[in-house]
Amino acid sequence: MKRLAELKQAGHKAFVAYIMAGDGGIEKLGEQIQYLQERGVTAIEVGIPFSDPVADGPTIEAAGNRALDKGITLEKVLDEMQRFDFEVKVPLVIMTYLNPVIRFGAERFTQEAKKAGASGVIIPDLPFEHRQLIEPFAKQQELVLIQLVTLTTIESRLEEILKQAEGFVYAVTVTGITGTRDDLAEEVGAFTRKVRELSPVPVYAGFGISKESHVNMLRDDVDGFIVGSAIVQAFHEDRIEDLEPLIDAVTIPHSV
Amino acid sequence: MTRVKICGLMEEQHVKAASQADAIGFVFAPSKRRVSVERAQELSRLANNDMQRIGVFVNASYEEIDEAVKTVPLTMVQLHGDEPDELIRRIDVPVIQAFSIRSPDDVEKLNNSIADYILVDAPGTDYRGGSGHVFDWSLLENVNLDHSRLILAGGLNKDNVQAAISQTTPFMVDVSSGVETAGRKDEVKIQQFILQAKGDSMERTQEKTIDPVGFFGRYGGQFVPETLMKAVKELEAAYEDAKNDDEFQKEYHHYLKEYVGREQPLTFAARMTEAWGGPKIYLKREDLNHTGAHKVNNAIGQALLAQRMGKRKIVAETGAGQHGVATATICALFDLDCVVFMGEEDIKRQQLNVFRMKLLGARVESVTKGSGTLKDAVNEALRYWVTNVEDTHYLIGSALGPHPFPTMVRDFQSVIGKETKRQILEKEGRLPDAIVACVGGGSNAIGMFHPFVEDASVRLIGAEAAGAGVDTDRHAATLTKGSEGVLHGAMMKILQDDAGQVQEAHSISAGLDYPGIGPEHAHLADNGRVTYEAITDDEALASVIEMSRLEGIIPALETAHAIAEAKKQAQSMTADEVLVICVSGRGDKDMATYAEKLEGLS
Numbered sequence: 001m002k003r004l005a006e007l008k009q010a011g012h013k014a015f016v017a018y019i020m021a022g023d024g025g026i027e028k029l030g031e032q033i034q035y036l037q038e039r040g041v042t043a044i045e046v047g048i049p050f051s052d053p054v055a056d057g058p059t060i061e062a063a064g065n066r067a068l069d070k071g072i073t074l075e076k077v078l079d080e081m082q083r084f085d086f087e088v089k090v091p092l093v094i095m096t097y098l099n100p101v102i103r104f105g106a107e108r109f110t111q112e113a114k115k116a117g118a119s120g121v122i123i124p125d126l127p128f129e130h131r132q133l134i135e136p137f138a139k140q141q142e143l144v145l146i147q148l149v150t151l152t153t154i155e156s157r158l159e160e161i162l163k164q165a166e167g168f169v170y171a172v173t174v175t176g177i178t179g180t181r182d183d184l185a186e187e188v189g190a191f192t193r194k195v196r197e198l199s200p201v202p203v204y205a206g207f208g209i210s211k212e213s214h215v216n217m218l219r220d221d222v223d224g225f226i227v228g229s230a231i232v233q234a235f236h237e238d239r240i241e242d243l244e245p246l247i248d249a250v251t252i253p254h255s256v
Numbered sequence: 257m258t259r260v261k262i263c264g265l266m267e268e269q270h271v272k273a274a275s276q277a278d279a280i281g282f283v284f285a286p287s288k289r290r291v292s293v294e295r296a297q298e299l300s301r302l303a304n305n306d307m308q309r310i311g312v313f314v315n316a317s318y319e320e321i322d323e324a325v326k327t328v329p330l331t332m333v334q335l336h337g338d339e340p341d342e343l344i345r346r347i348d349v350p351v352i353q354a355f356s357i358r359s360p361d362d363v364e365k366l367n368n369s370i371a372d373y374i375l376v377d378a379p380g381t382d383y384r385g386g387s388g389h390v391f392d393w394s395l396l397e398n399v400n401l402d403h404s405r406l407i408l409a410g411g412l413n414k415d416n417v418q419a420a421i422s423q424t425t426p427f428m429v430d431v432s433s434g435v436e437t438a439g440r441k442d443e444v445k446i447q448q449f450i451l452q453a454k455g456d457s458m459e460r461t462q463e464k465t466i467d468p469v470g471f472f473g474r475y476g477g478q479f480v481p482e483t484l485m486k487a488v489k490e491l492e493a494a495y496e497d498a499k500n501d502d503e504f505q506k507e508y509h510h511y512l513k514e515y516v517g518r519e520q521p522l523t524f525a526a527r528m529t530e531a532w533g534g535p536k537i538y539l540k541r542e543d544l545n546h547t548g549a550h551k552v553n554n555a556i557g558q559a560l561l562a563q564r565m566g567k568r569k570i571v572a573e574t575g576a577g578q579h580g581v582a583t584a585t586i587c588a589l590f591d592l593d594c595v596v597f598m599g600e601e602d603i604k605r606q607q608l609n610v611f612r613m614k615l616l617g618a619r620v621e622s623v624t625k626g627s628g629t630l631k632d633a634v635n636e637a638l639r640y641w642v643t644n645v646e647d648t649h650y651l652i653g654s655a656l657g658p659h660p661f662p663t664m665v666r667d668f669q670s671v672i673g674k675e676t677k678r679q680i681l682e683k684e685g686r687l688p689d690a691i692v693a694c695v696g697g698g699s700n701a702i703g704m705f706h707p708f709v710e711d712a713s714v715r716l717i718g719a720e721a722a723g724a725g726v727d728t729d730r731h732a733a734t735l736t737k738g739s740e741g742v743l744h745g746a747m748m749k750i751l752q753d754d755a756g757q758v759q760e761a762h763s764i765s766a767g768l769d770y771p772g773i774g775p776e777h778a779h780l781a782d783n784g785r786v787t788y789e790a791i792t793d794d795e796a797l798a799s800v801i802e803m804s805r806l807e808g809i810i811p812a813l814e815t816a817h818a819i820a821e822a823k824k825q826a827q828s829m830t831a832d833e834v835l836v837i838c839v840s841g842r843g844d845k846d847m848a849t850y851a852e853k854l855e856g857l858s
């Protein structure tokens with residue numbers, strides 16, 4: 001995770017790819033991670049499928065259902081990651097809803113996630129107020145619990161959350177669920193600027209990012225971009241090459 | 257919290273009836289309510305340890321008073337004569353000095369008393385221990401008086417005590433003739449008086465057990481995406497504010513009365529009582545509400561709150577369609593925009609309700625994901641809310657979801673239990689021995705149970721859906737088979753697999769077809785205050801026929817689960833016991849299912 005701060009200092013933008021673990025079969029997980037790291041992404045979020053993903057739009061929900069149909073569980077994903085026989089060169093972040101973690105056991109989850117080579121955890125339905133359920137265990141394993149902030153996060157909470165932020169801050173750029181969008185709202189730039197001013201760690205924009213036009217719009221106001229639905233869909237349709245221009249648009253330094 | 261004293265007790269059963277009061281009084285002065293010290297001692301043994309025992313005297317000697325204090329023993333002494341200050345000083349226990357109030361001048365005297373408490377009463381006529389006449393409480397307003405030592409007496413009864421308390425905020429209210437019938441204490445009136453005087457504050461003390469805010473034991477919380485946190489927090493603050501606003505409460509009760517048609521009867525079910533051969537059966541008639549079920553109680557409350565928050569768009573989920581219909585109805589009434597998410601499967605089995613919603617001007621969105629039932633409808637409603645949160649209120653239909661929903665829905669539904677408590681005291685002079693309600697998400701049950709949770713003598717039983725049987729994989733028996741988990745914004749009990757994936761529920765009844773149970777129920781199940789039993793589809797259907805033919809009341813399928821469980825409970829109860837069933841809704845919406853399942857019925 002230190003690497004993310006260094007990248008920021010060097011003035012480079014981060015590209016974080018979200019994948020749905022086990023979509024297409026658990027054996028695809030390693031392949032996809034290898035492909036993405038070779039392609040120059042900065043970090044990878046490994047999504048765990050859940051039966052009731054209320055923060056997700058249809059693309060990720062469908063991917064989750066395909067994975068569930070193949071019997072994918074949190075445990076299987078962590079096992080698979082522990083068996084990787086290639087070098088993982090980028091930070092891996094586990095993204096999961098809270099219930100599978102509670103069922104697995106919060107302490108056991110952080111231990112196994114650490115063994116699986118993860119650097120952090122994102123739990124979209126675990127608000128800052130309830131982080132005690134997970135954070136103490138995460139700390140023991142030196143995993144960072146990534147916080148989300150949104151367009152609706154009120155000022156006082158925003159400051160509270162950012163004060164404690166570690167790794168990176170996930171700035172949600174839509175008032176809504178995940179999924180591709182044509183346009184982002186006008187006020188997003190001002191929002192990410194504000195977050196960036198207050199945040200001690202890099203700020204990455206996510207939710208709805210799927211096009212170069214989004215990247216161009218926000219480039220100067222964030223430290224990186226998180227792309228989910230577009231990647232998940234491209235892997236599913238076996239046309240991940242289509243995403244290469246988007247990855248390049250973020251990661252290849254622009255001379256401004 | 258204002259304390260309650262029941263004064264002039266002479267008989268055992270009246271001391272017992274006063275068990276929820278804070279103080280009981282024995283009159284040792286000449287009066288028709290006079291008791292001997294020995295009699296007071298006997299009666300006093302029946303009261304709880306923490307009950308204050310107060311002796312009432314008129315110009316008695318120190319020795320007389322002291323003997324009573326030691327023998328009964330008394331924890332306080334109340335003086336109604338012209339006792340000198342020296343006497344008051346000598347008494348070991350706290351002293352209450354009584355004054356008759358005629359005019360503002362009399363109020364002045366109160367402040368000069370050296371007693372620990374001052375009791376104000378109307379001028380006596382028959383004897384000096386209190387007249388039973390009402391005095392003008394307004395005399396106590398706007399005068400310099402320490403209300404924390406004020407005890408209010410004189411003409412109080414169940415109908416005026418609330419007003420008296422809010423006008424004078426006394427330390428304690430004292431009643432004697434106001435809880436009598438024909439010159440003798442009356443158990444029902446005693447309990448009604450305590451209920452009226454303490455109703456709200458009893459609820460408040462119960463709430464203290466929710467700690468930290470928004471949790472019932474380990475269940476509850478606000479497990480929602482960050483985008484919703486602002487809305488959830490705003491709602492929490494707005495509800496807190498509305499709850500304590502008399503105007504809001506007045507408006508809510510206005511609509512319950514004028515629009516919903518409350519209060520609903522507590523009907524004695526003579527033929528069911530006879531057929532089951534056990535306890536007396538009473539039916540709380542939520543089926544008589546406008547729109548046909550209890551759901552409307554909550555829909556009105558939340559719709560008023562949404563408007564108070566400046567939100568004129570409503571999103572809701574529905575299972576059986578009852579909540580959807582209630583919401584669509586209220587949105588028509590208040591001219592609010594309404595979208596209802598409903599599972600595809602439920603749309604099929606509750607067609608009539610779908611049409612009703614559309615007729616009322618709501619948009620009904622079919623949810624094809626998952627099992628196409630209530631869980632999936634909640635998911636879609638939550639997603640819609642995340643996307644439209646700035647101008648939309650999520651009007652959740654059961655005691656589920658992130659805080660404050662479970663508390664708020666329970667409060668709006670508590671009108672069921674509050675009415676029932678008042679009605680059963682009127683009809684039977686005592687609390688019921690058992691109450692049965694069906695549980696889907698848990699709103700009608702918690703609304704019925706909540707006012708009785710502190711009454712240890714009342715057994716509370718929830719009936720959940722066993723579908724094809726709890727040992728099959730087609731049921732919705734969350735409390736029988738579920739485990740702790742987070743779903744739809746709260747830690748609660750859910751049906752899930754080993755990996756923490758939420759399972760699909762199954763029940764013939766769309767309103768019980770949900771794999772979770774609200775956090776307060778989860779807590780009440782853990783601490784054993786409420787027991788939960790599972791009823792199969794077939795048992796429920798049999799109860800539909802039985803109740804229809806015995807009482808001429810066709811129940812909703814959900815309600816039928818409560819009937820079936822009540823019948824089981826009745827087997828082990830006796831004729832001198834009382835059993836209340838919450839009839840959460842009527843069966844009109846289920847007529848297609850009944851026609852199909854009960855084909856060939858003769």
Ligand SMILES: Cc1ncc(COP(=O)(O)O)c(C=O)c1O
Nearest residue numbers: 578696697698699700767840841
């Ligand atoms: C008539 C009736 N009773 C009971 C329920 C179950 O809901 P709850 O457990 O919230 O009372 C429903 C839900 O649709 C209903 O329509």
